[in-house]
Amino acid sequence: MSWRRGEEPGTLDLLDDGVELMTRSWSAVGVLWVLALPARAALALLLALAVKLGELSELAGPTFLPRSYLVLVLGIATVHGRLVLLQAYRRARTGPAPARWSSLRVPPGDLARGLLATLVVFLLLCVISPTLVLPPFLLPALGLASVVAAGAGPGWRHAIPATFAGYARPGRLAAVHGLLLLGWLVATLNLHLLVTLGAEAVVQLFSVDPAGWVARLSFRNPDYVALLLAGSSLCIEPLWLAVLAVHRDALRARSSGEDLRWWFEELRRQERREAA
Amino acid sequence: MRCRKVVCQECALTWEGVNHCRPCLEEVRGQARRRSSWWAWSAWAVVLAGLFLVTGLVLTWATALWGNRW
Numbered sequence: 001m002s003w004r005r006g007e008e009p010g011t012l013d014l015l016d017d018g019v020e021l022m023t024r025s026w027s028a029v030g031v032l033w034v035l036a037l038p039a040r041a042a043l044a045l046l047l048a049l050a051v052k053l054g055e056l057s058e059l060a061g062p063t064f065l066p067r068s069y070l071v072l073v074l075g076i077a078t079v080h081g082r083l084v085l086l087q088a089y090r091r092a093r094t095g096p097a098p099a100r101w102s103s104l105r106v107p108p109g110d111l112a113r114g115l116l117a118t119l120v121v122f123l124l125l126c127v128i129s130p131t132l133v134l135p136p137f138l139l140p141a142l143g144l145a146s147v148v149a150a151g152a153g154p155g156w157r158h159a160i161p162a163t164f165a166g167y168a169r170p171g172r173l174a175a176v177h178g179l180l181l182l183g184w185l186v187a188t189l190n191l192h193l194l195v196t197l198g199a200e201a202v203v204q205l206f207s208v209d210p211a212g213w214v215a216r217l218s219f220r221n222p223d224y225v226a227l228l229l230a231g232s233s234l235c236i237e238p239l240w241l242a243v244l245a246v247h248r249d250a251l252r253a254r255s256s257g258e259d260l261r262w263w264f265e266e267l268r269r270q271e272r273r274e275a276a
Numbered sequence: 277m278r279c280r281k282v283v284c285q286e287c288a289l290t291w292e293g294v295n296h297c298r299p300c301l302e303e304v305r306g307q308a309r310r311r312s313s314w315w316a317w318s319a320w321a322v323v324l325a326g327l328f329l330v331t332g333l334v335l336t337w338a339t340a341l342w343g344n345r346w
Contacts, residue, residue, distance in 0.1 A: 050343025057343030061336055068335040072328060112320050119324065123331045126338040130345070 009250050011175040018242035021089045028088030029238040031104065035081030039074035040234055044226035046071060051222040075122075079114045080106060082146035082241060089245050090150070110149045113159035117145035120160055140166065140173050143244045166244070168251050176247070180240055188232035192217075195228070 009017065022029060046067045050057045057064075083106040091103075121141045128134040141163050148162040167173060199213045217224055279300055288295040 046339055047342065050339045051346045053343050054346065055344055057340045060343075061340060064336040064339050065332065068339065069332045071335065072332055112317075112324075116320070116324060116327070119327045119331055123327065123334055126331065126334040129338045130341050 008169075008172075009246065011172055011179065014172070014176050014243050014246050014250075015179060015239075017246045018239050021092055021242040021246065022238050024092040025085065025088040025238075028085045028103065032081040032085045032238060032241075033234055035084075036078040036234060036237065039071055039078045040230040041227060042067065042071045042074050044230035045223065048222040048226035051226075072119075075118070076115065079118050079146060080111060082143075083110055083114050083149060085238060085241060086147060086150065086245055089242055107150075114146045114149035117149065117159040117163045118142065121145050121163065136177075140177060140244065143241055144248065147241065147244045147248050166248055166251065169247070173247065176243055180236060180243065183239070184232055184236045187235040188228060191232045191235065192228055 046064065049067070050060075050064070053060050084104055087106065088103060121138060125135055125138045125142065128138070144163045144166040145159070148166065149159060196217060199217055202208060203210045203213060215221065219225055279297060281297055283295070283297045287297065289298060289301045
């Protein structure tokens with residue numbers, strides 16, 4: 001994960017480094033999955049309910065309101081999980097791993113910045129969601145809100161400008177999100193196959209009526225589709241965050257001289273190798 | 277990084293992944309201490325609570341609109 005002076009990582013470099021980071025932090029990935037699952041499932045079921053109600057959903061405000069707040073309350077755990085994972089990514093690169101439980105601790109300032117920036121981006125996402133075209137442009141910001149939380153400066157007010165500063169290389173960001181979207185599609189298909197195989201095994205082992213399973217696990221069932229997409233998004237989320245963390249570090253390295261330090265380290269490593 | 281002075285690698289102090297010279301780092305640390313006051317946290321809590329309430333309402337509106345269009 002070091003780039004030569006003046007060099008910038010390409011799209012595939014970002015993915016490569018992201019995968020490397022993720023594979024070095026599996027326990028934190030598990031923590032994110034456990035903490036983010038309730039909020040993701042609640043959001044999926046809320047959207048599935050809206051689809052099922054169709055035109056009646058405009059009258060269903062009183063039904064949606066408590067569910068919306070439930071999504072937001074559970075979302076606090078998601079942000080905490082993301083920060084735990086991002087801390088693990090930072091430590092995977094720089095420092096020794098902390099003791100078992102202390103890795104779950106997140107500095108309150110980071111959590112404050114992460115929550116504030118995530119809420120602002122999520123609010124913008126909700127406001128522009130009827131346009132259907134604009135929401136994908138805000139997706140990177142949803143991840144960057146947590147990614148920059150630890151490095152946005154001492155004041156929590158810096159979090160929002162730092163989130164949008166991540167858009168400094170829009171082409172690279174768009175390309176990497178295109179590839180991640182493809183990965184999401186593949187993860188969704190794989191998860192569907194896994195669930196179908198599991199259901200088949202249950203039917204065979206316990207002699208359950210297969211007709212009910214077929215109806216439940218069909219793409220015509222909005223609940224199933226929403227939960228499937230939510231599950232596959234959780235599968236891809238650790239990689240997405242890792243890629244965004246590498247992207248942010250590459251941007252910051254240019255302004256802080258961090259790339260120069262990496263370059264010196266690389267030169268010293270080469271010297272040591274040649275001397276050996 | 278803040279004052280844009282050139283500092284050699286031995287003298288640079290890294291904090292949160294960013295290199296600083298000693299006076300800048302002292303300033304950053306001073307700000308961090310000053311801002312972690314009770315008032316700052318209260319203001320943050322009020323802003324966040326307001327944002328939380330508004331986001332819940334907007335999410336409800338967006339969900340209803342989304343369901344209607346689907």
